[in-house]
Amino acid sequence: MKFVGLYKNSQVFKIALGIAIVFVGYIASVFYTQMRSLDSSVSLIANATETQLELEKVLSIISIYETNLRSFIITKDDSYLKNRFLRKGEIESNLKRIDKLVANNPARIKDVKRLKELIDYRFELFRETLLLAKSKSPNSLILNAKLQESNEFTEAMKNFVYKTINAEGDKVKIHNSNHQFELQDSIISAFLLVILSLLILLLSFNKMNVDIDELKKANDELKFLNRSFNEAEKIAGFGHWKVNLVTNTYTFSDNFYRLLEVEPQSFSPSLESISQFIHPDDKEYVSDMHLQSLKTYKPTSIMFRFILPSGEMKYVMSVGSFVENSDGEMVKTGVNYDMTDQFKRTLELEENNRELKSINEELESFNNIVSHDLQEPLHKIQMFISRIEAKENDALSDQGKVYFSKIRTSANKMQTLLIDLVNYSRTIKGDKVFEETNLNELVLQVIDDLSSDIEEKKAKITVSDLPTVKVISFQIEQLFINLISNSLKYCKENVAAQISIFSEEIEEHEIRDNEKVSNDNFYKIVIKDNGIGFKQEYADKIFILFQRLETGAQYSGTGLGLAICKRIVENHNGFIQVTSEPNVGSEFSIFIPKKA
Template sequence: MKFTRIFRFSNILKLTLAIAIIAIGYLTTMFYFQMRELETSVKAIANSNNIQFELEQISTQINKNESALRSFIITKDSLFLKDRFLDKREFDLRMSKLQELSLKSPESRLEIDSLAIKLNQRFAIFNAILTAASINNYDVNTLKNNLLRSNILSDNLQSYLNAVISRQQHLVNTQHKLHSKRISESSYTAVGLAITCLLIFGLAYSKMKNDIIKVKKANDDLKFLNETFNNAEKIASFGHWKVNLDTKVYTLSDNFYRLLGREPQSFEASLETITELIHPDDREAAIRAHMESLIDLKPTSITCRYVLDNGEIKYLKSVGSFRRNTKGQLVKIGVNSDITQQFLDTKKLSENNQKLVEINAELESFNSIVSHDMQEPLRKIQMFISRLEANEMENMTEQGKDYFNKIRFSANRMQNLMVDLVNYARAVKGDRTFVKTDLNVLMKVVVEELSLSIDEKNATVKVDDLPTIEGIPFQIQQLFVNLISNSIKYSRINVDPEILVRNEKIAENTFFDNKLIDPKSYYKIVVSDNGIGFRQEYAENIFMLFRRLETDKNYSGTGLGLAICKKIAENHNGFILAYGKQQIGAEFHVYLPKESTV
């Protein structure tokens, strides 16, 4: 849920930033064009002011020329013309400047052109009057007519100048209003741009702060992870290393140095400084394997001995593989683990295994002796007992007959004991080939094998529908032979044995050795009887070797039958439990895997 909120906040932040950036782009573009318009309007205002100024200057100069000309006509004093009268060249210069200014104001160009024509006409009259007035005997009427025309033209020219100046003033006023409007618009745009920039700054600050917090947390986590990893290296007795194939730089972890009996970073890591610590007998092979891996880039797994400064020899296993770092450089990364104790344990285990092989050979020899050599003289003893019983029994005293019965009982018990020992040895070291085994078919063989005992005790054996399992057939057969024969053997006096073999559903929350038994993985086969039973506190003891709970001479047994059953169940990765009540009966619950797990 927290991750979803962070993800949504991140998306909203990104969307807001994108919108803000678009808004800044739009406002910046708008502000740019507004500034261009303001610049244009300023230039237009300045141009109009310049035109107006030049027009006013021309108007003033024309008035001065007129005044100077009239003063000259009245006084005939040329001083009036010397300082006050401007010739046409100066007016032409001003007109040229006006025409240049009018290029930036198309609406004023025609007016300036018209003004130039009127000025030319005006100067033509000026020149005519000046020429006429300069002659001593000038024609008064002609001079009057020219002065009259001059007045008319002056009035017209002044009116025209006033009109042009008025229009320029109006144009300046219009430009001022437009300029003020543009300044106002650009101010709003600047404020919007500033607010948007502040928004982006705020968002960027928030994102940066969030990122800094994340980076700090990541750094703290990384620091904690490094500390944990370093502690793990110490605890697990391993160290890591790496070599950069591009820079040829070797790097060792602190615990790698400790594995070599050195202080962390006590020497410069290099191929030479590391390999000189390898046992001389292992050094060449280790260097060759490492160098070949740098060529073919194949992972390596090398075990070799290292000689420490104190003479101690450590067995280190080095495993390495290749990766590329964030810069794209190829790096070989490896882990060296201390397997000295493991190596010594393996060596000791190998020695123990050799001893076990020898012991097994002795046991095999013993088993052979029990199953063949010892049974041969026992069979002869039993044969002579049979002959004595047939031929000499009548000649014996009562005490002799008692001794004879004890000898026969002991011989039979010894034979049963040797048979059970052989069966137990077969269960411990027998064939482990698992095959599909139909328990229904197998139980028919078991009942047939025990038919004499069943008939002798008038026993009833009922077998429900049983499953098919993966097992070792002869061992499973031996298991049920022992369980059923056990029920027949320990039946109550004057009570016919009733034995039931059934497949029962495993109850929920069934545990064995603190492990939950999964009903989907196990079958539960129950063998129950109505015999003498046993006290429940002895349920574990009855599976021990040579442990018999019944010492009554009416019940014979070697104490190996149920131990064999337990061993067979364990061979199948199963187990067996016993439940009993005295003089009521016993139940044996056999749990066998549905599929072989051995």
């Protein structure tokens, strides 16, 4: 009753209302400041994110140039050097954008300046390498050294750029954290603002009808949702439309017009007005599908093309369905969204798939040639060599026997090479069926298959407990055959070969692509021998196709065996490493994931 008396006093009411309005004005100013701060946070986050993206683009362009240069060195195909090869125009555009983004950040300006110096030097390395590759008699050692220098410099540049990217990422995290705090404060301010506004309404319009008040709130919410939906259309790149089947009236959203590159509401919405934008080849199909759906009430999903006023062609997906409005009238509503980028990517994927299919067919053809067409005449050569040696050997001169022996050796080398090529192609294209495999049983079977070679070398092979792993069984069998054969081949003269095969724990220092591996994720299997070994600096070279460190007559081989091993391990998402010392022996470490 005391409150009612104060409320009826107009002077008291005016004072209370004035105080409330002042307080609301203060809260509103605080809220406005918070909104400005939020906007600033969003801008800073966007700036840092865009800086990261531009830096990633720079690295991507450097990688493309490096790939093209390596492809040219390997294939000598000038097509890799076309399209303004080694021009820095695109990178300079990225750097200009980065300069603008970091204009207010002295520390980042210094980083960008350093990045420009690194890029200049990287392009100098590109040019030096290209000149070496294009020379009439390129020195492979110098070229390889230059490529190695380029690789190391690229890695250093990547580390520098990723350090900058990570710094920008840390900045984004800080801004995000601040943004969250500011957002919470703004919510509280907004809440207080709403509460005080409601209090003023209660003081000012105490007798106002509750239904009208609820209607106003609903209307405000509807407007907010409408604005939100319009913004969502812009962000998502789609526009909505509807057609009332009773009144035959069409409605297009503002962003529907924007998809057509025209101003919102620049023409009256109708089927005829939109048809002028549809590609002539699609117009009849789209119109028939739409009109038929209006009769059957069946949802539609149509992909077609728009011809925009600029002449550009845009691929659009239009999806529509039927609902009843509040008046019980049937209305078809739908959305159109731009599929141009997705459609182009699909075309690119299809083209890539066709190319891959063609390459696979060529590989298959090559495999057939190697495994059948080439081996058939080789078998005949070896057969006639055996017959001549058996029946005509005494008729040959001593020199002829030497020549004939060389022919037989060359034919056998060729057969070994063909077999290795077939095995290598199997690791690339073969069926990759993973199955639980007991490596102890598999290795014992391999040892049994190689028993004659083992006896010839008087070798001793010890096998410790090996795990059961989910692998491609026939490939892992080939892996152990190649590694054991390699140890037997390169054993010391007059020294019995000692080969140990065992599983061991992974050490902390062991890494893969700069990432540590652990016993939780990988098995480590070791094949250790006491052979002739090699210098550790050649550890990576021995896994390259056709690379051999020992070329003496006593060491046969094609240079494919260890390349096959590397391919097999990579097929299992693992990796292989080797440590070696001349005249001491070699130790091959195979890392296979525990989960296939």
